[in-house]
Amino acid sequence: METLTKNKEQKENTKTVIELRNVKKSFGSKNVLTDISMDLFKGENLVVLGKSGTGKSVTIKCMVGLLVQDEGSVVVLDEDVNNLSSPDLKELRTKVGFLFQSGALYDSMTVRENLEFPLTRVLKIKDQDEIKQRIEEVLEAVGLLSAIDAMPSDLSGGMRKRIGLARTLILKPEIMLYDEPTTGLDPITSREISELILLMQKKYKTSSIIITHDMACAEITSDRILVMNEGKVIAEGNFEELKNSQDELVGSFFK
Amino acid sequence: MTTSVKKVFEEAGNQISFMSGFFGNIFSRGFEGNEFIRQCFIIGYKSLSLVGITGFILGFVMTLQSEPTMKGFGAGSFVPGMVAISIIREICPVIIALICAGKISSSIGAELGSMKVSEQIDAMEVSGANPIQYLVVTRILACTIMIPLLTLMADALALLGGFTASNIGGHYSFLLYFNKAFSPLTFVDLLPSFAKTIFFGFAIGFVGCYKGYNSNRGTESVGVAANSAVVSASLWIILLDAIAVQLTSVFAYN
Numbered sequence: 001m002e003t004l005t006k007n008k009e010q011k012e013n014t015k016t017v018i019e020l021r022n023v024k025k026s027f028g029s030k031n032v033l034t035d036i037s038m039d040l041f042k043g044e045n046l047v048v049l050g051k052s053g054t055g056k057s058v059t060i061k062c063m064v065g066l067l068v069q070d071e072g073s074v075v076v077l078d079e080d081v082n083n084l085s086s087p088d089l090k091e092l093r094t095k096v097g098f099l100f101q102s103g104a105l106y107d108s109m110t111v112r113e114n115l116e117f118p119l120t121r122v123l124k125i126k127d128q129d130e131i132k133q134r135i136e137e138v139l140e141a142v143g144l145l146s147a148i149d150a151m152p153s154d155l156s157g158g159m160r161k162r163i164g165l166a167r168t169l170i171l172k173p174e175i176m177l178y179d180e181p182t183t184g185l186d187p188i189t190s191r192e193i194s195e196l197i198l199l200m201q202k203k204y205k206t207s208s209i210i211i212t213h214d215m216a217c218a219e220i221t222s223d224r225i226l227v228m229n230e231g232k233v234i235a236e237g238n239f240e241e242l243k244n245s246q247d248e249l250v251g252s253f254f255k
Numbered sequence: 256m257t258t259s260v261k262k263v264f265e266e267a268g269n270q271i272s273f274m275s276g277f278f279g280n281i282f283s284r285g286f287e288g289n290e291f292i293r294q295c296f297i298i299g300y301k302s303l304s305l306v307g308i309t310g311f312i313l314g315f316v317m318t319l320q321s322e323p324t325m326k327g328f329g330a331g332s333f334v335p336g337m338v339a340i341s342i343i344r345e346i347c348p349v350i351i352a353l354i355c356a357g358k359i360s361s362s363i364g365a366e367l368g369s370m371k372v373s374e375q376i377d378a379m380e381v382s383g384a385n386p387i388q389y390l391v392v393t394r395i396l397a398c399t400i401m402i403p404l405l406t407l408m409a410d411a412l413a414l415l416g417g418f419t420a421s422n423i424g425g426h427y428s429f430l431l432y433f434n435k436a437f438s439p440l441t442f443v444d445l446l447p448s449f450a451k452t453i454f455f456g457f458a459i460g461f462v463g464c465y466k467g468y469n470s471n472r473g474t475e476s477v478g479v480a481a482n483s484a485v486v487s488a489s490l491w492i493i494l495l496d497a498i499a500v501q502l503t504s505v506f507a508y509n
Contacts, residue, residue, distance in 0.1 A: 029289050093383040104378035106370075119286070120383040164378075171382065 014041040017175055017207045018063055021237065023072035025058055025231075032058050032232035033069070040175070045198070047210045047218045049253055050228035051190040056211040057101075059228075060177045063209075064096055077174065094122055097173035097206070099191055101180045103164030105152040112148050115139070116128050118171050138166045141203060142196060158189035162196065169204055176200070176208040182217045184224055215253060273465050277395055280388045284466040298359055299401035303408070304377060305358060305507025306351055310409030314342055314392060335417060335436040336425070342413045348448050349496050351409045352455035356488035360463035362367075364484030364489055365396055368477040376468065391464045398460030403452040420429030443507040447465070451499035458491040 018040035025033040032035060032055040040046050048057050062074050063066040065081050074081045079092055105114050115135045119125045125134075139145040140160040152160060168176065181197060182190035195216040201208055209222050218225060219239050227242065227250050229236040233251045235242060243254045274330045317338050325334050367390060370376050379386040418432045427435075471479035 039379055066377055066381060090383045090385075092379055096381075098378070098381045100374040100378055104374040106375055106379075107373070117379075118384060119380045121389070122382055168382070 013042075016040065017042050017077055018209070019073075019075040020063075021061070021068045021073045021075075022233075023059070023062060023064065025067065025069045026056070033062075033230055036072070036228075036232055038207055038226060038233060042207050043205065044223040045201055045208045045210060045220035046157060047212060047222050047225045048215060049213060049218060049225055051213070054228045057179050057229045060098070060179060060209055060211060063177060064093055064098055064103060094171050095174045097168035097171065097176045099161070099164050099168050099176065099178045101183055103152075103157075103160035105155075105163055106159055107152045107165070107187055109152075110148075111139075111150050111152070112142075112153075113169055114152070114163065114167050118167060122171060134170055138170045139163075139168070141200070142166045156189075158185050158193060161185070161193055165196065165200065169200060172204060175205045178208060178210040178212075180213075181213055182212060182214045187216065190214060190217060191220070193217070197221050200222055215251070257369055268466060269469065273468070274461065276387050277391055277464075280385065280392050281396070285385065285388060285390070287389050288471060289422065290389055291397060294393045294397035295401055298397045299405060300380035302340075302355065302358060302401075302405055305354065306405045306409050307353055307412050309418040311350065311413035311419075313346055313409070314338060314413030314418075315420045316416075317341065317346070317413075318417040318420035324361075331426075332435065335421065335432050336439040339414060339436040339440055342417070343410050343440065343497075344448050345443050345500075346414055347409045348406050348452045348455065349492065351406045351478070352402060352452065352459065352492045353489055355398075355405065355455075356462075356492060357485050358461050359402075359467075360459045360484040360488040361481040363463030364467040364470075365477055365481035367464060368480035369467065371470050372472060372477055373455050374472060386468075391468065394464050395457065395460035397407045398463075399453055399456040402456030402459060407449070443453060443503075446509050447499065447503040451495065454495050454499070457493050458495060459488050461506045462488040462491060 006014075018038075020036055020038045022031055023036040024031070033102050036055070036059055038046075048056050048059070050071045054191055058067060062069045063081065065084070068082055076092060077095060078090070081089070081092070084092060103107075105111075106117065109117065112135060115138065119134060125131055127140060135148070136145060139148060142165055144159060144162050144166070147159060147163065152163070155163065160193055165181075176197075178197065182193050185193065195196075196211065197208065198221055200206065208221075210217065212218055220238075222239055224236070224238060225242055226233050229249055235247060236247060237245070243251055245251050318334060321337065322331060322334050325331050325337070367376070370390070376386050376390070379389065414433070414436055417436065418427065418429065421427050421432060466480045466484040466487065470476040
């Protein structure tokens with residue numbers, strides 16, 4: 001494996017918010033995760049690079065209990081995800097935001113209703129003034145206050161991702177998981193989304209995992225990068241270190 | 256062979272688990288009242304014209320078809336009663352349920368299937384909300400309540416259709432027709448047929464939700480979910496009808 005960016009002492013001083021150890025997952029006869037171990041430290045942006053089909057999305061889905069690993073352990077905010085009761089898992093999920101590749105907006109609801117949904121169902125907020133204030137605050141943060149009454153079908157791909165991000169951030173999560181946030185967007189919008197991720201990390205003080213194969217996004221957002229291949233981590237380092245890597249596969253991402 | 260048997264048991268297990276999820280969430284806190292009313296509106300109100308027209312024509316056509324034969328036996332005056340019994344006991348509940356399986360079960364299957372494909376259900380789950388309570392409980396309950404009500408309306412319109420058909424030649428007054436239609440009807444004609452529509456409604460909602468909620472990834476699966484929802488719901492309706500008729504003939508008509 002490539003050089004580690006953060007030295008041991010630095011790591012020891014930083015709290016681990018997500019810890020994966022020897023995670024294995026297969027679908028039928030296909031082994032998707034062969035042996036994954038990784039840590040996410042508090043306050044950092046960790047980018048996970050890898051070709052399509054190497055198990056990046058499966059890894060982050062295991063972190064929120066959407067998929068259950070066959071072997072190994074997934075510990076999020078000191079809780080073993082697979083040993084949690086249903087109410088405890090729900091509670092944990094409110095602390096972990098997940099931005100899906102497509103934004104996953106509820107297409108039968110307006111933007112306002114999309115943002116109201118987690119507030120009224122998860123945080124059980126009844127006060128209409130508080131709901132209004134939180135919706136406007138988070139929409140302002142992603143720069144789309146004007147789209148408050150629009151339907152998802154009226155929004156562009158970039159706008160949908162921004163609203164998806166707003167809907168996730170409205171619960172004020174401690175950890176953000178981004179599943180290919182810039183896929184399918186033009187370079188300018190991709191850059192805007194990447195900068196928004198960085199901005200949101202500073203504003204909401206989140207720790208984030210960003211799954212991507214967009215190198216511009218990785219360069220803007222990453223504090224540390226993991227490279228995955230065939231279901232395991234093959235390299236770790238910061239952008240500059242991995243850019244100068246001698247490994248052919250790692251190097252190919254930066255060409 | 257072993258694999259297909261295993262698949263049948265797996266499918267049965269999944270359906271039982273889905274059903275227990277539904278029942279577990281009905282009485283739990285956080286019932287989605289607004290969404291339930293919205294679903295009642297979509298399932299009930301938006302099916303009114305289709306169900307109404309179908310019901311009216313069923314009564315109309317049945318009367319027109321049976322009248323000549325009955326008259327041949329000199330039993331023309333029995334047509335309103337015969338039509339009323341057939342319509343209320345069997346024809347309206349089954350035909351309306353099959354039509355609703357086509358309209359409602361497929362639309363629920365396609366809607367939830369596309370929500371699954373576009374990761375909206377995952378997004379709901381991962382945010383800590385309860386997708387079963389919001390999407391499944393509301394739809395199944397709305398179907399269970401609205402299908403019997405739609406069938407009752409179709410029953411009434413079918414009798415009106417029968418009256419219209421009989422009255423083309425100006426044979427009956429309104430009062431005479433309905434007097435003849437209702438006189439052979441008893442409580443045990445209406446109650447079991449109403450009760451079975453509750454089960455039909457449940458089957459339509461349940462199958463639509465199950466197929467949509469458990470559809471695979473990919474756009475093709477949305478079509479597959481909608482299609483298999485109609486096929487399975489129709490099959491369930493026929494099977495439930497066979498059971499209901501058997502039970503009714505044992506307990507009600509004897």
